[in-house]
Amino acid sequence: MHKTISGPKGLPISGNLLSFRRNPLQFIQMAAKEHGDVVLFRFGPKRKVYLLTDPDQIKEVLVTKQASFRKAKGLQVAKAVVGDGILTSEGNKHLRQRRLMQPAFHRERIAAYGDVMVRQAASLMADWKDGEVRDIHQDMMKVTLAIITETMFGKSVKENADEIRHAIDVGLKYVANKASSFIDIPLSVPTRNNRRFLESNELLDKVIYSLIDERRRSGDTGRGDLLGMLLAARDEDDGTGMTDEQVRDEVMTIFVAGHETTANTMSWIFYLLSRHTEAEQKLHAELAAVLGDRLPTVADIPHLTYANLIVSETLRLYPAAWMINREAIEEVEIGGHTYQPGDTLMMSQYAMHRDERFYDDPEAFMPERFATDLLKRIPAFAYFPFGGGPRVCIGNNFALMEAALLLATIAQRFRLRLAEPNQVVAPEPLVTLRPKNGLPMRLEMRR
Numbered sequence: 001m002h003k004t005i006s007g008p009k010g011l012p013i014s015g016n017l018l019s020f021r022r023n024p025l026q027f028i029q030m031a032a033k034e035h036g037d038v039v040l041f042r043f044g045p046k047r048k049v050y051l052l053t054d055p056d057q058i059k060e061v062l063v064t065k066q067a068s069f070r071k072a073k074g075l076q077v078a079k080a081v082v083g084d085g086i087l088t089s090e091g092n093k094h095l096r097q098r099r100l101m102q103p104a105f106h107r108e109r110i111a112a113y114g115d116v117m118v119r120q121a122a123s124l125m126a127d128w129k130d131g132e133v134r135d136i137h138q139d140m141m142k143v144t145l146a147i148i149t150e151t152m153f154g155k156s157v158k159e160n161a162d163e164i165r166h167a168i169d170v171g172l173k174y175v176a177n178k179a180s181s182f183i184d185i186p187l188s189v190p191t192r193n194n195r196r197f198l199e200s201n202e203l204l205d206k207v208i209y210s211l212i213d214e215r216r217r218s219g220d221t222g223r224g225d226l227l228g229m230l231l232a233a234r235d236e237d238d239g240t241g242m243t244d245e246q247v248r249d250e251v252m253t254i255f256v257a258g259h260e261t262t263a264n265t266m267s268w269i270f271y272l273l274s275r276h277t278e279a280e281q282k283l284h285a286e287l288a289a290v291l292g293d294r295l296p297t298v299a300d301i302p303h304l305t306y307a308n309l310i311v312s313e314t315l316r317l318y319p320a321a322w323m324i325n326r327e328a329i330e331e332v333e334i335g336g337h338t339y340q341p342g343d344t345l346m347m348s349q350y351a352m353h354r355d356e357r358f359y360d361d362p363e364a365f366m367p368e369r370f371a372t373d374l375l376k377r378i379p380a381f382a383y384f385p386f387g388g389g390p391r392v393c394i395g396n397n398f399a400l401m402e403a404a405l406l407l408a409t410i411a412q413r414f415r416l417r418l419a420e421p422n423q424v425v426a427p428e429p430l431v432t433l434r435p436k437n438g439l440p441m442r443l444e445m446r447r
């Protein structure tokens with residue numbers, strides 16, 4: 001069976017690349033509307049890139065026929081920071097690492113991190129003053145980084161935690177800049193950014209390797225922090241663990257994958273609540289009923305029903321991971337079309353989550369829509385904020401727990417309002433979907 005696939009007309013050489021880069025979110029939504037479930041883009045003279053917007057075809061790529069694909073090249077820049085951790089590795093290496101790490105992310109294991117999350121949120125607010133305007137996105141980046149640093153290393157890096165957080169920040173910014181930049185300057189060229197990046201990488205390596213060494217020698221388990229769990233992990237088949245280098249790569253992977261995504265989600269939550277005060281009031285009523293005056297704990301999360309609906313609906317409208325790409329490594333048939341090795345397939349959470357075939361009034365913020373059996377009625381891959389298949393986000397439970405606890409802790413004490421009341425904050429689709437130009441908000445203390 002053969003189907004002809006069409007796509008938007010592009011320029012003679014660059015094809016659709018410039019239109020895509022100018023406004024990717026709008027471009028893919030328009031293209032899907034016009035050309036249907038599979039759209040062909042041309043990025044440069046040779047590259048064929050397809051956008052899939054049929055949930056069943058997305059499932060085939062990510063789950064049923066995932067062995068015919070690998071992660072697309074865009075992710076390679078991340079290797080400068082994360083090496084060969086589970087985000088970037090492929091095939092058997094990925095499978096083994098994923099098996100080793102999975103237990104550390106089980107719901108019961110990560111429940112122990114709830115206290116860290118709430119304490120770090122409270123400590124962030126210690127600096128907040130009633131009436132003050134702050135860039136809430138910066139604050140969310142700060143608190144999620146503090147949380148991942150403490151859950152990773154426990155108390156063992158207390159003295160140089162600031163230094164480590166700064167080094168990680170430099171590393172992440174380097175990857176984000178490189179991924180979105182048109183010019184590729186190799187690391188060997190001593191530009192200011194390259195030098196800063198190499199310095200921060202060296203510092204992180206020093207800290208991580210010395211912690212690994214110390215723990216290995218003393219047998220200290222770090223009382224259940226993530227580093228301790230990575231060091232203790234053993235392969236079920238052959239009983240071997242990870243090398244120091246592998247642990248280092250996985251530590252950096254978790255920092256990269258588990259920091260900005262959650263920060264963005266929090267920023268979008270507070271943005272949406274500031275524009276939907278009826279939802280905010282419902283949340284406040286729930287917090288009062290479930291928590292009264294006390295801080296939340298992990299045990300409260302199942303009872304914070306409305307807070308959880310807000311998180312789900314925010315991940316629908318502003319999925320921090322807005323697009324997943326795969327490259328075919330062999331000839332493979334999906335939905336009646338045969339793809340060739342090297343073809344790239346794009347699947348966008350942003351486009352699917354706003355598709356009116358699956359969502360009524362898709363642009364509206366309505367947390368209640370998730371209170372029904374919506375997820376049972378729509379195809380699995382019409383809502384996939386955490387991806388799917390063997391490469392589904394390993395931190396999904398961690399992220400959902402963190403989002404609910406940060407939301408509850410912060411909303412108990414503060415109402416956040418846009419500094420410019422009618423400001424529309426645009427999403428900027430870089431590696432993750434972040435608020436363009438940050439999120440300046442005014443703090444209103446509730447109690």
Ligand code: HEM
Nearest residue numbers: 086087257258261262265320321386387391393394395399
């Ligand atoms: C709201 C927050 C988050 C979102 C929306 C998100 C989304 C995603 C998505 C869509 C993928 C799959 C990418 C692909 O298939 O190409 C992924 C992978 C991954 N995520 Fe998350 N993530 C979040 C938070 C976290 C957190 C908190 C951690 C760690 C603590 C984490 C660690 C990872 C790792 C290690 C991978 C790679 C898994 C693999 O390839 O085996 N993520 N994430």
